Amino acid sequence: MALELLAGPISFSVDGVSLPTWGAYYQQTYIQGIGLISLGVNPSGQPGGTYVAQLDGAAMFRSPFAWGAGSLILVPDLRKDTGIAMWDGNYSDFDAIACAPYPTPWLTTAAGASVASCVLPDRFLKIVWDKALWSGLTDSVNYVEEYAFTTNPPTGDATVSRTNKPGVICLAWRAEGQIRFYDTVNRIQVGETIYLGESFDACWYIRKWDIFLTLESNQLKVFANVVRPSSLSNPVALSAIAPGLVTQMQVRLLGAQNEPCVGEIINWAITSGDGFLVASQSETDENGYAQIGYACPVGSSGSATIAAEVDF
Amino acid sequence: MLRQTFTSQPFTYRLASDMPAGPYYSYLTTPPRIYGEEFDGGAAVAMFVNDDSPIFDVIYLLLQYKTEAWPSYLYRLHRWDATDGSYLGGLDTATGPGQHLFSQSRDGTLYAMDGSLANNVYKYSIDPTTHDLVTDGVVQFSFPSSTYSGFLQPMGYLIDNDLGLLIGGTSQNWVTVYDLATGAVKGSIPTPGYPVVVMAEDTSRCYVMTSSGNLVLVNYSTFQVLSCFRIQDPDFTSGVGTQGRSICWDRRYRRFLNWVYTPVDSTGQNTSVIGGYFPTPIPTYLTAPIPIRPPRKYQQTPILTRACGSIGEPAGATRVSLSVPTGTTVAQVNGFPANTDGDGEAIGYMDCLDSGSVTLSASATVL
Numbered sequence: 001m002a003l004e005l006l007a008g009p010i011s012f013s014v015d016g017v018s019l020p021t022w023g024a025y026y027q028q029t030y031i032q033g034i035g036l037i038s039l040g041v042n043p044s045g046q047p048g049g050t051y052v053a054q055l056d057g058a059a060m061f062r063s064p065f066a067w068g069a070g071s072l073i074l075v076p077d078l079r080k081d082t083g084i085a086m087w088d089g090n091y092s093d094f095d096a097i098a099c100a101p102y103p104t105p106w107l108t109t110a111a112g113a114s115v116a117s118c119v120l121p122d123r124f125l126k127i128v129w130d131k132a133l134w135s136g137l138t139d140s141v142n143y144v145e146e147y148a149f150t151t152n153p154p155t156g157d158a159t160v161s162r163t164n165k166p167g168v169i170c171l172a173w174r175a176e177g178q179i180r181f182y183d184t185v186n187r188i189q190v191g192e193t194i195y196l197g198e199s200f201d202a203c204w205y206i207r208k209w210d211i212f213l214t215l216e217s218n219q220l221k222v223f224a225n226v227v228r229p230s231s232l233s234n235p236v237a238l239s240a241i242a243p244g245l246v247t248q249m250q251v252r253l254l255g256a257q258n259e260p261c262v263g264e265i266i267n268w269a270i271t272s273g274d275g276f277l278v279a280s281q282s283e284t285d286e287n288g289y290a291q292i293g294y295a296c297p298v299g300s301s302g303s304a305t306i307a308a309e310v311d312f
Numbered sequence: 313m314l315r316q317t318f319t320s321q322p323f324t325y326r327l328a329s330d331m332p333a334g335p336y337y338s339y340l341t342t343p344p345r346i347y348g349e350e351f352d353g354g355a356a357v358a359m360f361v362n363d364d365s366p367i368f369d370v371i372y373l374l375l376q377y378k379t380e381a382w383p384s385y386l387y388r389l390h391r392w393d394a395t396d397g398s399y400l401g402g403l404d405t406a407t408g409p410g411q412h413l414f415s416q417s418r419d420g421t422l423y424a425m426d427g428s429l430a431n432n433v434y435k436y437s438i439d440p441t442t443h444d445l446v447t448d449g450v451v452q453f454s455f456p457s458s459t460y461s462g463f464l465q466p467m468g469y470l471i472d473n474d475l476g477l478l479i480g481g482t483s484q485n486w487v488t489v490y491d492l493a494t495g496a497v498k499g500s501i502p503t504p505g506y507p508v509v510v511m512a513e514d515t516s517r518c519y520v521m522t523s524s525g526n527l528v529l530v531n532y533s534t535f536q537v538l539s540c541f542r543i544q545d546p547d548f549t550s551g552v553g554t555q556g557r558s559i560c561w562d563r564r565y566r567r568f569l570n571w572v573y574t575p576v577d578s579t580g581q582n583t584s585v586i587g588g589y590f591p592t593p594i595p596t597y598l599t600a601p602i603p604i605r606p607p608r609k610y611q612q613t614p615i616l617t618r619a620c621g622s623i624g625e626p627a628g629a630t631r632v633s634l635s636v637p638t639g640t641t642v643a644q645v646n647g648f649p650a651n652t653d654g655d656g657e658a659i660g661y662m663d664c665l666d667s668g669s670v671t672l673s674a675s676a677t678v679l
Contacts (some may be wrong), residue, residue, distance in 0.1 A: 006605075007600075030579035033625050033626055033654070033656070034625075049522065052623065052624035055616070058597060060622060060624040064504070095537045097501055098504050098537045098540055099501045100502035100503060102486070102501075102502055183351050208655070209604045210604070224604065224605055226606055228606075265610070311608065312606070312608055
């Protein structure tokens with residue numbers, strides 16, 4: 001596992017009664033201030049339709065729309081802050097508050113149209129395996145490649161989420177559990193690839209809290225955008241150690257896929273030999289490195305053993 | 313769920329001795345029952361608020377009753393003082409608008425639509441002397457579905473004379489906004505169920521009570537949904553298109569008035585009352601606390617909770633407290649209780665003192 005698990009797996013429930021079946025992953029989306037909206041939920045003894053789930057799996061009935069959701073698909077419409085587009089062969093606005101669609105499509109598509117992964121202000125964006133494709137907002141038929149994701153290229157479908165950075169979206173691929181941030185203005189990946197550590201049916205980035213919400217086999221999990229430590233290198237001196245000098249010692253803390261662990265506290269200690277450390281703790285930087293000063297006493301000789309460990 | 317701010321007195325049934333006898337519904341006066349009439353168990357016909365000078369505002373409720381005497385039913389109009397909920401009495405309405413679909417505009421004008429294909433609309437008012445519903449019988453508007461495409465009786469509707477608009481229900485999950493004069497469709501607004509009552513709230517805004525029991529506030533000029541919530545005990549005692557008519561928006565006190573039927577007592581006397589509700593959801597659910605950063609020894613961990621209403625709508629300004637079991641040494645709760653924000657979310661903090669596990673609980677204070 002590469003990201004820290006905060007909660008889960010969590011089952012869905014309605015009025016405290018466990019709900020064994022939730023909606024299909026492509027008929028859901030997370031909206032801040034509302035929750036995880038899902039079409040096609042039909043709990044026993046409860047009205048069927050669109051439900052809203054909280055992060056702890058508690059679900060509430062919202063609308064009778066689409067109790068038999070069929071082939072409907074929900075995709076983020078980034079032209080509005082809580083915009084959702086509903087695909088049924090055409091594109092309609094889906095209101096997140098009422099959990100029901102506007103009746104008139106805003107785009108009636110031609111034959112051969114396929115659903116986008118999200119709607120951008122100036123185009124449709126479709127993620128097909130490791131490729132980002134675009135199409136005009138009156139089209140959705142002819143998609144052209146605009147970017148290819150390299151280094152461990154992902155496969156399969158991707159969930160799209162909003163971020164706090166203008167023009168930047170979060171893409172999460174189901175098959176490998178890969179998460180990448182994509183600048184839709186400059187058409188390029190930004191930042192490192194994140195590895196959740198497991199596959200999922202869908203994964204939404206909750207930008208308000210910098211956490212990820214995943215759906216897998218009708219259960220939710222909440223992950224921190226924090227790499228779970230996997231390996232800590234041995235301390236190395238950045239320069240020659242000599243009596244009377246302070247030498248920087250360095251370790252690197254990495255995740256399972258060699259991602260840097262940022263902001264973690266490293267505890268340092270001298271287990272044998274002379275000298276002292278400038279402090280007992282230091283914090284890893286954006287590349288996963290942590291340093292501490294080791295002072296070698298004047299007139300000292302022999303060796304010293306310096307240990308580093310991390311508590312998590 | 314909304315905050316209740318008002319409760320009316322129950323209306324009263326009349327004794328059998330005060331009413332004509334007849335061959336129908338003999339159970340009404342079978343001991344221990346002593347009252348000769350009863351609400352028929354269907355939908356309320358109408359509920360509205362009227363300025364009955366010198367009483368500032370009066371709540372009216374029109375119900376269909378079962379009676380022993382021919383023709384076995386009547387329509388009774390009840391009145392309450394909207395300020396203190398005191399029952400002002402009832403009368404058997406002489407105008408017989410029982411099959412009409414009522415709607416009250418923002419200025420208080422009362423309209424009723426008949427069951428004709430033309431969907432003719434008449435203006436009604438309250439006679440200041442008799443307090444009965446009266447009409448001049450003149451057709452004010454006609455809304456045939458051939459002109460007002462999709463408009464369907466008995467769905468709810470609202471007439472906005474100032475803007476020249478008709479906000480009309482369909483048998484789908486939306487309301488349609490029409491040009492009042494021509495029937496041209498201006499736009500549609502999605503709703504969580506088909507609309508059964510449309511209530512004017514303010515300029516260009518109205519509440520829509522839907523068949524699911526959920527309410528939405530919409531702006532019918534911008535075609536936006538502004539909020540969605542659920543009133544406790546929505547009335548669905550009857551069939552399609554007639555549910556939920558026992559709700560109205562009190563324009564003066566800015567509250568919902570909702571009549572919900574409750575069973576009669578052993579003597580057959582009514583127990584139902586009208587509740588008044590402030591249109592702000594109160595929390596009915598608090599999520600389990602979830603850390604949004606991995607707990608680390610000697611570090612502070614932010615903890616997320618969310619307070620929401622019965623359909624997941626946010627409940628702001630709710631005080632949330634975190635706690636750990638007494639004697640816990642692994643962690644302690646840090647700081648004062650947090651108030652939920654506009655999304656219904658609050659962040660509390662936990663200090664991690666040692667390695668190990670801890671059971672963290674959250675509770676909310678609802679004032």
